[in-house]
Amino acid sequence: MASTEDRKRSLDSDVDAVVPDLTAQPRLPPPIKYSSPTAFGISFAARMRFVWTKRFALSLLAGQIISLCITCTNVTTTELQNNRNWALPTTQSVFLYFSLFIIYTPYTMYKYGLKGWGMMVLRDGWKYAFLAACDVEGNFLVVKAYQYTDLLSCMLLDAWAIPVCIFFSWIYFRRKYHWTQLLGVFICISGLGLLVASDRITKKDWEPSNRGKGDAFMIAGATLYGFTNATEELFVRKRPLYEVVGQLGMFGFIICSIQAAGLEHAAMHTASWNGAVVGLILAYTAAMIILYTLAPILYRMASSAYYNLSLLTSDFWGLLFGYSSTTTILVILGLITYFWHDTPEEQGEVAPEAPEYVQKRQGEEGQAENQV
Numbered sequence: 001m002a003s004t005e006d007r008k009r010s011l012d013s014d015v016d017a018v019v020p021d022l023t024a025q026p027r028l029p030p031p032i033k034y035s036s037p038t039a040f041g042i043s044f045a046a047r048m049r050f051v052w053t054k055r056f057a058l059s060l061l062a063g064q065i066i067s068l069c070i071t072c073t074n075v076t077t078t079e080l081q082n083n084r085n086w087a088l089p090t091t092q093s094v095f096l097y098f099s100l101f102i103i104y105t106p107y108t109m110y111k112y113g114l115k116g117w118g119m120m121v122l123r124d125g126w127k128y129a130f131l132a133a134c135d136v137e138g139n140f141l142v143v144k145a146y147q148y149t150d151l152l153s154c155m156l157l158d159a160w161a162i163p164v165c166i167f168f169s170w171i172y173f174r175r176k177y178h179w180t181q182l183l184g185v186f187i188c189i190s191g192l193g194l195l196v197a198s199d200r201i202t203k204k205d206w207e208p209s210n211r212g213k214g215d216a217f218m219i220a221g222a223t224l225y226g227f228t229n230a231t232e233e234l235f236v237r238k239r240p241l242y243e244v245v246g247q248l249g250m251f252g253f254i255i256c257s258i259q260a261a262g263l264e265h266a267a268m269h270t271a272s273w274n275g276a277v278v279g280l281i282l283a284y285t286a287a288m289i290i291l292y293t294l295a296p297i298l299y300r301m302a303s304s305a306y307y308n309l310s311l312l313t314s315d316f317w318g319l320l321f322g323y324s325s326t327t328t329i330l331v332i333l334g335l336i337t338y339f340w341h342d343t344p345e346e347q348g349e350v351a352p353e354a355p356e357y358v359q360k361r362q363g364e365e366g367q368a369e370n371q372v
Contacts, residue, residue, distance in 0.1 A: 029047060029050050029051075030043060030046040030047055030050055031043065032044060032047060055301055056302075058301060059298060059301045059302040059306065060310075062294050062297060062298045062301065062310075063298060063302075063306070063307065063309075063310025063311075063313075064310065064313060065290070065294060066290075066291050066294050066295060066298065066307070066310060066311065067310055067311055067312075067313040069287040069288065069290050069291040069294075070287075070291065070311055072283060072284070072287040073284050073287050073288060073291075076280045076281075076283050076284040076287070077089075077092070077143065077146075077284065078146075079280055080092070080277065080280050080281070080284075081146075081147075084272055084276060084277050084280065085270075085271060085272040086271045086272055086273075086277050086280075087147075087267070087271070088260070088264045088267055088268065088271055089139070089140055089143035089144065090136075090140055090256055090259045090260040090263060090264055091256075091260040091264050091268065092143075092281065092284065093136065093139055093140075093252070093256050094253065094256045094257055094260055095281060095284075095285045096252075096284075096285050096288045096289065096292070097132075097136075097248075097249050097250075097252035097253035097256050098249070098253045099249070099285055099289055100245055100246065100248065100249025100252070100253075100289065100292055101246065101249035101250045101252075101253050102249075103246075103249070103289070104242045104243075104245045104246030104249060105117075105246040105247070105249065105250050107242045107246070108120075108240075108242050108243050108246045108247075111240070111242065111354070112243075112354060112358050113358075116354075116357075116358040119355075119357055119358060120243065120247075120355055120358060121247070123355070123357065124247075124355065125247065125251070127235070128235075128244070128247035128248060128250075128251050129251045129255075131228060131231055131232060131235070131248060131251075132247075132248050132250075132251035132252040132254075132255055133251070133255055134224045134227055134228045134231075135224070135228045135248065135252060136252055136255045136256050136259065137221075137224055138221045138222075138224030138225045138228060139221075140221075140259070141217045141218070141220050141221030141224065142158070142217070142218060142221035142222070142225070144214075144217050144221075145214045145215070145217035145218035145221060146214070147214070148210040148213045148214030148217065149210070149213075149214025149215050149217075149218065158218060158221075158222050158225075159222070159312065160218075160219055160222040160223065160226070161222040161223070161225040161226040161229070161308050162226065162305065162308045162309065163226070164222065164223050164225075164226025164227060164230075165225075165226035165227075165229050165230045165304050165305050165307075165308050166226075166305050167226070168226065168227055168230035168231065169230045169233070169303065169304060169305055171230075172230060172231075172233075172234045173234075225308075226308070229295075229299075229304040229307060229308060230304045230305075232244065232248070232295070232296060232299065232304070233296075233299035233300075233303065233304040236296040236299050236300060236352065237299070237300060237352065238352060238353075239352055239353070239354075239355070240352050240353070240354065241296050241297065241352070243354075244296060245292060245293065245296060248292070249292075295307060298310070
């Protein structure tokens with residue numbers, strides 16, 4: 001009969017096992033040869049095979065799924081605010097955090113036991129509370145920015161999250177960024193600039209009501225985004241995904257509920273509540289659950305900086321509505337360039353495990369159960 005320790009500490013059969021080859025050793029990139037056109041072509045093809053691993057392909061796929069989720073949330077939020085008389089940004093996030101809480105926290109309780117989960121909340125809960133507060137306020141500030149400034153300013157300033165994320169990644173992991181990685185970031189942002197220039201020329205934007213206020217909100221929100229992405233990567237590289245996402249959902253739900261009650265209580269009574277609004281909220285929440293589930297997996301497979309670069313294509317999935325695909329190609333090229341020298345395996349160590357005090361308690365319970 002399996003002991004409590006065997007049932008609760010096995011990580012190989014849960015969500016932490018879905019990322020392939022996390023312990024794979026870094027490989028040296030084959031050098032590019034410039035002695036002749038033939039040698040250059042052969043060496044370039046070898047480098048492409050070096051970059052295009054299964055892990056990179058999965059990272060690319062996960063990034064684009066997340067990007068599509070961002071597009072879905074942008075569409076639903078715009079529809080709710082502009083056409084459905086439902087401008088409640090904090091209340092909208094309450095449903096997301098509550099869903100994350102009821103999905104992942106019970107599983108954490110099962111894995112750790114109620115006492116183990118309680119010990120984790122008492123000892124490490126302050127870290128997740130701070131992370132959740134930054135995440136909630138980042139979402140709030142970005143949504144508020146759209147009410148004051150124009151779409152093009154939001155798209156450009158939102159990219160500020162990339163250097164912020166790189167900065168905090170350097171603080172946490174002491175990563176040494178190769179010049180090809182910085183070039184990849186530049187190529188991705190160039191694609192965004194091309195889209196903004198296209199929209200400016202074709203006059204697809206609107207006149208902002210208060211550009212300075214909206215731009216300040218967007219910069220503050222993007223700064224919080226970059227910080228939370230890098231911090232969550234730090235957590236998920238050391239702790240199980242269900243613990244991190246579950247606690248983010250729990251504390252996010254508490255903070256969001258308090259803030260919504262304080263800021264949006266009156267607006268809740270005047271907002272429209274009908275089947276169409278409920279459907280849009282469900283679509284938004286479903287897309288965000290997928291995003292918050294895949295994001296930490298992508299942090300492990302690649303990095304939080306790569307995650308932010310992947311999100312740039314969310315603006316380009318609008319090609320279905322008339323945008324040029326050139327911008328999308330530029331971003332994909334930038335993502336490949338980002339790993340041209342350093343592979344995803346070299347972005348940081350991945351060693352998730354339950355807290356030591358939880359493991360100790362589970363071991364004591366297992367020994368007591370075996371003695372009985």
